[in-house]
Amino acid sequence: MSTLIQPAPMGAPASAAPPPGDAFLRFENVSKVYPTATGPYTVLDGIDMAVNQGEFMCVIGHSGCGKSTLLNMVSGFATPTEGQVILHGNRITKPGPDRMVVFQGYALLPWFTAYENVYLAVDSVKPDLPEREKKEITREHLAMVGLTEAAEKKILQLSGGMKQRVAIARALAIRPEVLILDEPFGALDAITKEELQEELLTIWNTQKCTVLMITHDIDEALFLADRLVMMTNGPAAKIGEIMDIKFPRPRNREEIMEDPLYYDLRNQALDFLYSRFAHDDTAD
Amino acid sequence: MVPTSPRRPGVASNPLEWLTRSSGTWLPPLLGTGGFLLLWQILSSAGVIALPAPSSLFTEERTRTLILYPFYDRGGLDKGLFWQTMASLSRVAQGYTLAALVGIAVGITIGLKPTINRAFDPLFQFLRMVAPLAWVPIALVLFQKNQPAAIFVIFITAIWPILINTAEGVRQIPQDYRNVALVLQMSSRRFFTKVLIPSALPYIFTGLRISIGLAWLAIIAAEIVMPGTLGIGFFIWDAYQQNYVGEIVLGVIWIGAIGLVLDRLMAWLQTRISPGQ
Numbered sequence: 418m419s420t421l422i423q424p425a426p427m428g429a430p431a432s433a434a435p436p437p438g439d440a441f442l443r444f445e446n447v448s449k450v451y452p453t454a455t456g457p458y459t460v461l462d463g464i465d466m467a468v469n470q471g472e473f474m475c476v477i478g479h480s481g482c483g484k485s486t487l488l489n490m491v492s493g494f495a496t497p498t499e500g501q502v503i504l505h506g507n508r509i510t511k512p513g514p515d516r517m518v519v520f521q522g523y524a525l526l527p528w529f530t531a532y533e534n535v536y537l538a539v540d541s542v543k544p545d546l547p548e549r550e551k552k553e554i555t556r557e558h559l560a561m562v563g564l565t566e567a568a569e570k571k572i573l574q575l576s577g578g579m580k581q582r583v584a585i586a587r588a589l590a591i592r593p594e595v596l597i598l599d600e601p602f603g604a605l606d607a608i609t610k611e612e613l614q615e616e617l618l619t620i621w622n623t624q625k626c627t628v629l630m631i632t633h634d635i636d637e638a639l640f641l642a643d644r645l646v647m648m649t650n651g652p653a654a655k656i657g658e659i660m661d662i663k664f665p666r667p668r669n670r671e672e673i674m675e676d677p678l679y680y681d682l683r684n685q686a687l688d689f690l691y692s693r694f695a696h697d698d699t700a701d
Numbered sequence: 702m703v704p705t706s707p708r709r710p711g712v713a714s715n716p717l718e719w720l721t722r723s724s725g726t727w728l729p730p731l732l733g734t735g736g737f738l739l740l741w742q743i744l745s746s747a748g749v750i751a752l753p754a755p756s757s758l759f760t761e762e763r764t765r766t767l768i769l770y771p772f773y774d775r776g777g778l779d780k781g782l783f784w785q786t787m788a789s790l791s792r793v794a795q796g797y798t799l800a801a802l803v804g805i806a807v808g809i810t811i812g813l814k815p816t817i818n819r820a821f822d823p824l825f826q827f828l829r830m831v832a833p834l835a836w837v838p839i840a841l842v843l844f845q846k847n848q849p850a851a852i853f854v855i856f857i858t859a860i861w862p863i864l865i866n867t868a869e870g871v872r873q874i875p876q877d878y879r880n881v882a883l884v885l886q887m888s889s890r891r892f893f894t895k896v897l898i899p900s901a902l903p904y905i906f907t908g909l910r911i912s913i914g915l916a917w918l919a920i921i922a923a924e925i926v927m928p929g930t931l932g933i934g935f936f937i938w939d940a941y942q943q944n945y946v947g948e949i950v951l952g953v954i955w956i957g958a959i960g961l962v963l964d965r966l967m968a969w970l971q972t973r974i975s976p977g978q
Binding site: 492493494511512513514516517518520522524526528529537538541542591 | 875877878880881883884885886887888891895896899900
């Protein structure tokens with residue numbers, strides 16, 4: 418897998434990253450500029466950030482602030498115009514299964530069953546595993562998200578929540594080092610959303626992969642994340658603030674919400690999003 | 702008749718009742734077709750049109766024989782309609798299969814490679830506008846013989862909808878599916894069988910269905926200008942030469958019926974192979 422990631426060039430500005438050198442995943446002075454008909458458009462400008470291995474990071478910000486672009490540079494679907502993103506000391510240049518994505522629209526193949534979708538991923542990434550083991554991994558991960566019963570159903574027969582479960586099972590079945598989720602629960606009803614948040618946390622606790630997740634929901638971020646990255650408004654968005662969320666794990670939703678710290682953090686995030694960086698609709 | 706169970710709408714307890722209830726479905730087409738035949742009968746009996754009346758297909762001996770004995774074989778070209786049709790259909794099958802193979806292969810290639818598409822698209826757009834009949838002389842010059850020339854005419858007529866729809870189907874593969882393939886680093890073979898073909902299949906079938914009709918149209922055109930060929934097309938031409946107008950009418954009705962059956966067959970196949978997409 419790592420053969421697809423090129424080593425970082427020598428003399429890269431390592432000092433630009435806050436904890437220099439050895440962080441698991443680093444953004445080093447990353448900018449993204451898109452050429453448009455009316456001239457270059459800067460989406461992200463000078464992003465420096467370090468993510469530790471096994472950390473759960475949420476990214477929040479108003480639409481158009483480049484959250485997706487930021488994560489796409491980790492998954493490899495976008496490359497920085499300036500600077501670089503480094504994983505394990507290697508520069509990320511293209512997509513790979515070590516950085517699996519749970520896509521916004523699930524991106525499941527509708528002509529396959531839930532089982533076949535997960536199996537296809539396992540079989541693509543680890544073709545040399547014995548057949549029995551690949552089947553076992555597939556079943557195990559479907560069971561993890563509670564889909565043993567629905568495994569043989571076609572994707573079209575599944576509800577939104579179940580589709581998202583399949584997408585998560587597929588992503589985790591290939592044992593990625595980084596799991597990238599782009600607003601995974603945005604389209605789900607409140608109850609399903611809470612269920613899935615809890616399932617995601619449980620699985621993350623057992624697998625300990627690094628998670629990067631875009632959300633629009635402050636409560637979701639406070640429940641899930643170790644740190645919350647708050648982005649300033651685009652164009653030329655930057656990281657405005659990174660908030661530490663130090664609730665003990667495993668977390669319990671009720672207990673967290675009774676903690677006075679919860680409201681401090683919540684107000685801090687609200688203040689950032691709706692006072693200091695309120696979305697100015699007239700600016701577009 | 703005592704119904705013992707509560708009746709559900711649409712489920713009738715006897716055939717007669719079912720007929721009455723579903724009359725909205727079968728009555729209009731019956732009246733339309735019947736009315737058309739009746740008008741034709743009246744007009745030709747009154748001598749307004751020179752075509753023989755529909756009833757004459759059964760009263761005249763030549764056409765009655767053709768209707769009643771589709772399997773007769775007196776050697777040479779003097780064969781029943783079944784054999785004429787089979788000869789035409791076998792040409793269609795050959796030309797159409799070739800068109801499907803080449804059309805799908807080239808369609809996938811130009812769907813995946815925009816540069817190749819840009820290189821050949823003007824040529825394809827131009828060639829597909831050439832009528833089947835115009836290909837006949839070219840085909841005869843190219844192949845010198847009737848049989849391969851006829852197959853070529855089918856091929857060149859039927860290939861364009863297959864090719865263009867396949868290419869469109871490949872272009873329409875959602876970016877999400879491509880991204881999944883990219884992040885999983887699927888081999889091209891796996892991408893082809895697990896993503897590309899299933900995703901483009903509805904488009905490919907649309908092309909195949911349009912083409913089967915065109916192929917059938919083309920074979921008639923091709924056979925008409927290829928004298929001495931066993932087939933429903935030349936059968937009509939031969940009848941015209943010898944002034945058997947009833948046979949022409951019968952041949953045309955036969956052609957329409959076969960074309961309809963082919964189209965329905967493809968539609969049925971389409972629902973079987975790519976359901977629910």
